[in-house]
Amino acid sequence: MKIKPPHQAQEWSYFSHRESIGKASSSLGIRSNKNTHINCGSSARMAGNMCANVDQIRRQGRWNNTTINGAYLTNLPRELVGSMAGFPTYGRFFYLTRAALHPPTSLCKKLFLAIGG
Known part of the structure; x- marks a missing residue:
């Protein structure tokens, strides 16, 4: 799994942050409903x-x-x-x-x- 960071001049949206942490967590078998605050x-x-x-x-x-x-x-x-x-x-x-x-x-x-x- 590869997480694509946004361009450095671009602010990372809440959705992108939540989605990338969710993907990383689920690939490790971690289930959480607090992805952005994990x-x-x-x-x-x-x-x-x-x-x-x-x-x-x-x-x-x-x-x-x-x-x-x-x-x-x-x-x-x-x-x-x-x-x-x-x-x-x-x-x-x-x-x-x-x-x-x-x-x-x-x-x-x-x-x-x-x-x-």
């Missing part, structure tokens, strides 16, 4: 994962509080969920001590049959 939610969540606060994300996307909370961010309290998963509540730390544990080989063999046994 990246808004993921970019807002990625910014949140990088510790941007909701006000910063809202201003960057020029969204009001209803839009950002209802459409682009989850309603889960990120700090609480992170702390329950074992992440510190301060700064940008993503290292979990338990991730350094090495399970016994006998357990790995039971879980992953492809491991020699």
Whole structure:
């Protein structure tokens, strides 16, 4: 599939934008009714994962509080969920001590049959 961009001196119409994103999505097996806004939610969540606060994300996307909370961010309290998963509540730390544990080989063999046994 080839997406034809418009000439550089020409403004891209809403219809052309929507159609090209729809074609690209459907060729990958992605079904969405938000073709022109498909990246808004993921970019807002990625910014949140990088510790941007909701006000910063809202201003960057020029969204009001209803839009950002209802459409682009989850309603889960990120700090609480992170702390329950074992992440510190301060700064940008993503290292979990338990991730350094090495399970016994006998357990790995039971879980992953492809491991020699």
